[in-house]
Amino acid sequence: MNLHAIGLNHKSAPLEIRETLAFKESAIPIALSSLTQSFPSSEAVILSTCNRVEVYGTSPNDCLNKESLIDFLSAFHGLPKENFADHIYHYQNLNAVKHLFFVASSLDSMVVGESQILSQVKDAYMTSASLETTGNILNQLFQRALNVAKEIHTRTGISKGKVSVSSVAVEFAVKIFKDFSDKTVFIIGAGEMCELVLKHLIERGTKTVMVANRNFDRAKALADEYQGKALNYNSLNDYLHQADIIISSTSAPHYVIHTDHIRNAIKIRRGNPMFLIDIAVPRDIHPEISKICNVYLYNIDDLQTVVNKNMDERGKEFEKCQEIINKEVEKYMAWFEELKIKPAIAQLRTHFHNIGEKELERLRPKLRNIAHEEWEQIVYSMQRTLNKILHRPAKVGKEHAKNGGGYQYVETIKKLFGIHHHDESNK
Amino acid sequence: MISVIIKYLYKLPSLTFFIIPIATLSSIAAFPLIRNDLTLSNDLARFWQFAHIIPIFLGYAAFTVSFILSVMYLAQERQLKTKDFGRLFNSLPSLETLDTLMWKTITFGFPLLTIGLVTGTIWAKTSNILGDLWYLDSKVLLGALTWLIYAALLHIRLGASFHGTRIACVTITGFIIVLLTFVAPFLMGSKHAYVKSPLKLEQKIPSEDAGLAKIEF
Numbered sequence: 001m002n003l004h005a006i007g008l009n010h011k012s013a014p015l016e017i018r019e020t021l022a023f024k025e026s027a028i029p030i031a032l033s034s035l036t037q038s039f040p041s042s043e044a045v046i047l048s049t050c051n052r053v054e055v056y057g058t059s060p061n062d063c064l065n066k067e068s069l070i071d072f073l074s075a076f077h078g079l080p081k082e083n084f085a086d087h088i089y090h091y092q093n094l095n096a097v098k099h100l101f102f103v104a105s106s107l108d109s110m111v112v113g114e115s116q117i118l119s120q121v122k123d124a125y126m127t128s129a130s131l132e133t134t135g136n137i138l139n140q141l142f143q144r145a146l147n148v149a150k151e152i153h154t155r156t157g158i159s160k161g162k163v164s165v166s167s168v169a170v171e172f173a174v175k176i177f178k179d180f181s182d183k184t185v186f187i188i189g190a191g192e193m194c195e196l197v198l199k200h201l202i203e204r205g206t207k208t209v210m211v212a213n214r215n216f217d218r219a220k221a222l223a224d225e226y227q228g229k230a231l232n233y234n235s236l237n238d239y240l241h242q243a244d245i246i247i248s249s250t251s252a253p254h255y256v257i258h259t260d261h262i263r264n265a266i267k268i269r270r271g272n273p274m275f276l277i278d279i280a281v282p283r284d285i286h287p288e289i290s291k292i293c294n295v296y297l298y299n300i301d302d303l304q305t306v307v308n309k310n311m312d313e314r315g316k317e318f319e320k321c322q323e324i325i326n327k328e329v330e331k332y333m334a335w336f337e338e339l340k341i342k343p344a345i346a347q348l349r350t351h352f353h354n355i356g357e358k359e360l361e362r363l364r365p366k367l368r369n370i371a372h373e374e375w376e377q378i379v380y381s382m383q384r385t386l387n388k389i390l391h392r393p394a395k396v397g398k399e400h401a402k403n404g405g406g407y408q409y410v411e412t413i414k415k416l417f418g419i420h421h422h423d424e425s426n427k
Numbered sequence: 428m429i430s431v432i433i434k435y436l437y438k439l440p441s442l443t444f445f446i447i448p449i450a451t452l453s454s455i456a457a458f459p460l461i462r463n464d465l466t467l468s469n470d471l472a473r474f475w476q477f478a479h480i481i482p483i484f485l486g487y488a489a490f491t492v493s494f495i496l497s498v499m500y501l502a503q504e505r506q507l508k509t510k511d512f513g514r515l516f517n518s519l520p521s522l523e524t525l526d527t528l529m530w531k532t533i534t535f536g537f538p539l540l541t542i543g544l545v546t547g548t549i550w551a552k553t554s555n556i557l558g559d560l561w562y563l564d565s566k567v568l569l570g571a572l573t574w575l576i577y578a579a580l581l582h583i584r585l586g587a588s589f590h591g592t593r594i595a596c597v598t599i600t601g602f603i604i605v606l607l608t609f610v611a612p613f614l615m616g617s618k619h620a621y622v623k624s625p626l627k628l629e630q631k632i633p634s635e636d637a638g639l640a641k642i643e644f
Contacts, residue, residue, distance in 0.1 A: 290508070
């Protein structure tokens, strides 16, 4: 009985391969049931996100292993395994547990510390659990993985600090303004990045949006999407004073907003602060503007510097996370190995008690004359002796299991006492 | 007390960080003054005394908080301007929050200061405890200057383009005058300084508040 994890992620495989092997949400139940039908008594969980496709599985007789899992992926997606086998990673037992803990804690993600993966792992597990394709082993594994991930998020700084340019920009806006519902956002140049920042601001409560773009139709389209107002690009300076937040990303080769424009705007605004975000390269907003009182100007480099710093900070927390994970992996493995030992110890117990019973059966006709109480004493004594003999193998077995030597121990016991029939877990 | 109310109303834990040193310093400053007991001779004097002390004390407490908020504002503003973010950056609130609170504490403190000054004037005139030239007392003059500064601040904030940074600077100036009001009697001599005061307070409360209230005299 071994635990296997196979899969591919953004590090091991290019996007085209990840795309072909990804499971649609509706396909996961079909895949899970076909997998557990092909391998009876097996347990399986499929995790499929835009950055990774992974299958976790275990079966009592180990028929569910690396090869069979690759064959399954190949058959299910109708893709020859030669096409993707090189990109597949495979982890077994301790390494599989460690890998899942890393994945759930977002240490294996493209953006380390992002919180989305935790809910994706949870969903994957819940889907399998509701289809009853998980058993004792995977239930324990996934529940512990989710707990470890939560612990890491709360006890370490791995998910602290924003790591995307748009969210960092919004973080700064939050340090300038308190309430966004009465703030006006002015978008100049209807780029993708502008829209991303705008989305974040709308989540914070922004209601008034103005858009100006050289191409008026594009400005109109973006403005309509957010119930905003599209403005004439050539008269944008007339509207600057209305804006609390200006996000600019035009492709103009020169400055679009000059110092005088903002100086006038701030005068009309009676000194009410303005936050200017310049995401354009080359820059749209004259850098001298940052010297004006109550005006805060951030360009793409300023934002990127913060992103990089936050990334570094997260990197520093990595070791702390690893320590937590190692401890939890150890605990899980002790439980897992003990699971293997238990049936063997139970068999050993049955084996000894069978011997004892046979011996008592042989003895009973010979001691026909003794009193019932005396016979009871003999039976009791026999049971005590057997239990005393069995106590140590059971105790040592658990210790071996904790140290990872459970499998050898079981084999030795089987050989020593001649236990040949299948263990319970194989049934 | 005012800072605690603001802290809970506006969820501003970082305020404590700034207020504790001030509270500690004022407690230490008040400590040697506690032994000066003042006893009141008649009920009328007692009425004017409390009508003077309590509003002025609360007004100054509000100005202290607004001063702290101004320092927080300038610290946060500097970090946003220079893009050099220290440890405080994350725990300090937004500029808008600080600006609103500065405004609220000043508008709370100013009427109290006004009431305190008016009752103080009536008291000085009726009981004549500061002598005939009561208006030349250093504490009275500085009190009037404080009032003028905050009055000007309210006026320009309401009327002209005056926001954020400048308001914070004026608030800090106003608070320095408030501090001078406490220190001046010791340096220049004043009948307000209770060392020389003919009055004696009945209660003996060894707390920071009592200390502050007494320095008023």
